[in-house]
Every structure is written in C-alpha cells, then in structure tokens.
Amino acid sequence: MRTPSLAILLCLLSFSALALEVNTANEAELDSVRGLGPAATARILDARALGLFKDWADLMQRVKGIKPRTATKLSDAGLTVNQQPYVVPEAGAKVP
Structure with a gap:
C-alpha cells in the first residue's frame, strides 16, 4: 500500500519542481518558459516592478x-502566480 502513496508524492514533488513562480522568477527563468519570449518577459518584469501579481487575473x-x-499555455508550461496554476473560468464568469 505504500508504493502508490509514494508514487503520488513523487508526482506532486516533480510538479512543484517544474513550477516557476512569476513573482520571483528572474529574466532567464521567465525566458525559459515555453510561450514567453524576450518581449513578453520584459513586459512581465516591468509590470512586476510596480507590484507583485495577486493572481492570474x-x-x-x-x-x-x-x-x-x-x-492556459503558460500554466501548462509550469508558470504559476502565487503558486497557483491558471484555472479556466467557468462559462459566464467575468474574464479580464
């Protein structure tokens, strides 16, 4: 019975090792995220200089x-905001 629990724990740990927090990542780390290039990274860093991001919205x-x-793509690539992946809003919910 320990083996499945260990496997689940290892999966969770491997996800957290792949996660990259947008509020603490440096330029090189952000550039390494699939879907972010130098221009997008610069926009993120400029906006973050004004204050940390509260959430994905x-x-x-x-x-x-x-x-x-x-x-969605950035979250799938491991980017998080306050350690949270992006969750697609339910139908009818306000999207920024």
Whole structure:
C-alpha cells in the first residue's frame, strides 16, 4: 500500500519542481518558459516592478498579450502566480 502513496508524492514533488513562480522568477527563468519570449518577459518584469501579481487575473490585466488562452499555455508550461496554476473560468464568469 505504500508504493502508490509514494508514487503520488513523487508526482506532486516533480510538479512543484517544474513550477516557476512569476513573482520571483528572474529574466532567464521567465525566458525559459515555453510561450514567453524576450518581449513578453520584459513586459512581465516591468509590470512586476510596480507590484507583485495577486493572481492570474491581475497578471492578465497588467501584462499586454496575456489572455486566457495564453495563460492556459503558460500554466501548462509550469508558470504559476502565487503558486497557483491558471484555472479556466467557468462559462459566464467575468474574464479580464
């Protein structure tokens, strides 16, 4: 019974090792995220210089070019905001 629990724990740890927090990542780390290039990284760093991102909605509102579709891809690539992956809003929910 310990083996499945260990496997689940290892999976969770490997995900957290792949996760990259947007509020603490440096330029090189952000550039390494699939879907972010130098221009997008610069926009993120410029916006972050004004204050940390509260959540994905805050990031999308303050950084030009990051919309729900892009946020989904970045989250799938391991980017997090306050250690949270992007969650697609339910139908009818307000999207920034």
